[in-house]
Amino acid sequence: AGRGRRRASGLTGVVVRPHSSRSAHLAPWVPVVGLEIHAQISSNSKLFSGSQVQFAAPPNSLVSFFDASLPGTLPVLNRRCVEAAVMTGLALNCSINKKSLFDRKHYFYADLPAGYQITQQRVPIAVNGSLSYSLCIDNKMSQMVTKTVRIKQIQLEQDSGKSLHDDTRSQTLVDLNRAGVGLMEVVMEPDMCCGEEAAAAVRELQLILQTLGSSQAVMAEGQLRVDANVSVHHPGEPYGVRTEVKNINSMRFLAKAIDYEIQRQIEELENGGTILNETRAFDSKLGCTVPMRDKEGQQDYRFMPEPNLPPLILYDAKSLPANMNHQQVINIDWIHERLPDLPSVKRKKLVEQYGILPEHSFTLLNEDGLAEFFESVVKQTQMKPKKVIGWILKDLLSYLKQHSLTVKESPVSSFLLADLLNLLEKKEISSTAAKQVLAELWKGEGKTPLEIVKEQKLELLQDQKELEQICQAVIDGHENEVMAIKAGNPKVLNKLIGLVQKKTQGRSNPVLVKQLLEKKLSG
């Protein structure tokens, strides 16, 4: 907990102040965070074989002879995986290499049947990109800053299988269903300085991947896996020794793990210790990172060109060969033209088109389907988008969160909500009544807002005479207040309006009530 609180200083600032008095004279520490993100490509079949890609299946049922590394089998590249990587590269402002190469990376592990992984070490498919992401300062939605992290490269590579360690029987069970699934490894330069930045960057990447459809990027299903490289140093000095934090399997733990590791390194250094270049795992139960037993120090992957895959050649409109089988051609320009709107563009469009606040556009995109829901409501109602957004974010979203529902699972459709907001907009009900109707709608009993209004008699008093009588009665009954207003204290008018509302059980239009009261009092 103590670490968590100290973390606060590192949230937005670039530096973390040393807390030990002994080193108080020193410059503050600068944490440096880089990320390696593995995103599983969303495809029907694996990167180099025709076996199916599926999250849950009986063990070793999604395995081809190649995936099991049977002698004599050869890799054959899946076109879809290449296109997904190109899309992702373009979305991350990378330059796409017209010629990229595959390499073998050697190490022995029970779930790596060939004894090597095919990856792109020398010339990856995309390089030199950038990703802009935003985060709020001090948890205030109103203060957002936009930052950029450089993307070093995106490489295509094979996923490994899964090992289940059965300690009681001292054996390892190996399932190769995942072996050979296509991965995009996205390498982010160490341009971040705290867990929150890293988490915001990963979140933005996740949104981009999901928008492109190049990866489903669900962390809980292992489709997005993050390793963080963390080091600290004093300003003006070279980067410190870095550690690699692995096993981060949720967005929440990502920030926690990185911030823990930053603090651990600072404490270690301030206590006169040294940082080892090691791999550490984040233990989500203990909330800390622990060293992993591995061979990192003496590991040598003995990279070698993959001899069974000639260079991967991509084309653009200029270099497109005329007489080639189009199924064998990947045209970068063609993919570029068909990229969907990226989250940043979508947000900008939302802000411009509907006049909503930038921070609201973030919230809209952060929930899958929420922006679409919002736009759908806007289309079906006369209410101004600026007003609609409040209903979406305050009422709909908080209800969904409370009940752990996705937008798609919402009991209130965009049509019903629009219906309700139209009643409000047409001044047929008050906003208080509208909330009551909404509460009824959540029950999902299939009633329309109008039916609920009728049933519960929530419609506004349309009879002006009746309303005038009620106003008169309130004036008559509250001489003191009337005196105060006449003496020049207009705030007291609100009390009278409230009283009228109370008498009408919220069915009166406050604007109209105010007009009537003012008219009567000035008379």
Next chain:
Amino acid sequence: MVPRGVAARWRRAATAPGKGQGSLGGREEAAAGRESHAACLSPAGQPLGILDGIPIAVKDNFNTAGIETTCASNMLKGYISPYNATVVQKLLDQGAVLLGKTNLDEFAMGSGSTDGVFGPVRNPWSYSKQYKEKSVPKSHSEDKESNWVITGGSSGGSAAAVSSFTCFAALGSDTGGSTRNPAAHCGVVGLKPTYGLISRHGLIPLVNSMDVPGILTRCVDDAAVLLGSLAGHDPKDSTTIQDDFKPFELPNLTDVSKLSIGIPKEYHAPGLSSEILALWSKAADLFRKAGAKVVEVSLPHTRYSIVCYHVLCTAEVASNMARFDGLEYGHRSDMKDSTESMYAATRREGFNDVVRGRILSGNYFLLKQNYEKYFVKAQKVRRLIANDFVKVFRSGVDILLTPTTLSDAAPYTEFIQEDNRTRSAQDDILTQAANMAGLPAINVPTALSERGLPVGLQFIGRSFQEKQLLTVAKWFEKQVQFPMIQLEEVKKHDSDVFHHQKSASLS
């Protein structure tokens, strides 16, 4: 077409020179099964294809579904592959009878076919009248048995099977000369096609960037038929070229005057026997006299091809052999301490010294600190070697003519004096460069040596110009009239076996 029953007679004939664990690894049951299958189909008048009923043997580093595939290694003893190599499938689809799997050096690492777990392959010519008449035992008391000569390798089993009439044709593999070398020693045609023309899917790799399935037959025409059945793009092998391949028949060349034959001077390699040198000159004269242009050419970097090959081969071997860990298939040690210790024990028990040696050297060359110095350096030298050929062919030369081996086949007892690497370095010296450059090359049996053993010459052609290469080889084959093997013991049993050479050849 070939009459029914030919396969059976071939098989009977073959048992004579085989002498135990020699040419065929004793796995003939599967072949017998296929044979009856083919026999069922053929009489109906519906031949499956051009190879219907034709017995073909396959080197035991090609996967054969349901039939043991061992690479002559303890590592894969008893391994039953669930699939057929593309080339095997193509043979079967054309009606061929898979006669059996042939012996080799363990994982095709060798040039003698002496280093496999089933023992060495004996050259059928050891038992020929020609050899017996001419070879002089060192002493009278010396056991005749010890005189037998090796087949060369690593496709020695395949070469022996074709040479001894056990089968019509055989598949070998060729990474540094493994098809042409035993073809030369066994007096048969050995074709290494252009890299990328025939699928390697299902061929257990030695060096992926140089391996090519090889074709062993008794005449050049037969090689062309096999090539026609096997070549073409395979969607399971990304290194097969996507261009269409059209099977061809070889014309009878009558005029060679438009041909330019290159004689690479660097192939006067140290250790080249005077006999072979003389034969080579004679062959060049033959072309010259027939009107061809014969020019001396230079391939200056070819002398480094063996060194270059040594590095690239061991590196790939280190990588390719990493999959043999005992977990999913193959030999598995009983060691249970940890995954790594089980792997290490499995690999210690499963591989012979040659394989282990190459794995260790290859890993050394791939170490981070050695990668540039050795591996990348070798890749650069490879380009120089390949460019030499490009230059020569660009200068107008059509075909290169070289010896295939330095000498005729060595007696086994002599051969095993040297270690495997040294032997390979010597034996592949004339064949390896073609693999570096991916070029098609063929051994054509040319004459018998003073000892009565076969000697062959090699033709190397331009990439994907197999038709031209084979046409020239066929012309040469006709000129030299290589003598037929005379297997005395076989003659006694089945004297008509030799008549089948004509009927066996599809020409």
Next chain:
Amino acid sequence: RDKPSAVCGVSAEARGCRGYRAGGGKVSVEVLDHLEHLALVDFRDAEGVERLQKAIQFADQLHEVNTNGVEPMDSVLEDRCLYLREDDVTEGNCTKELLENAREKVEEYFVAPPGNIPLPKLEERETFLQGSQ
């Protein structure tokens, strides 16, 4: 000129010196040990080590060749474009066939001994190199 066998010798000569000569350089016991760890193949005996020495010495001939400005060559198909397959499911569902060749299995799983344990250190491992440190 050094004959490698004279320098590397048999185990009796090898023991007691911290490494072996290779092509004029030395392959240290550390590197040999490293190789055994990486390759999961052991040298077995002095001959195994000698084989590596000779292999390195042989490879050193490459350095006689001037390769300035020469691009490394991965494959003779470097100018051809890589074949791409469509994203169709055409394989899999062959669990039984695959497991048939595995010596040990539990239900539909392949089975390995406990993982994440590196090979023992040189002095605790059964290796020829042990005597030479």
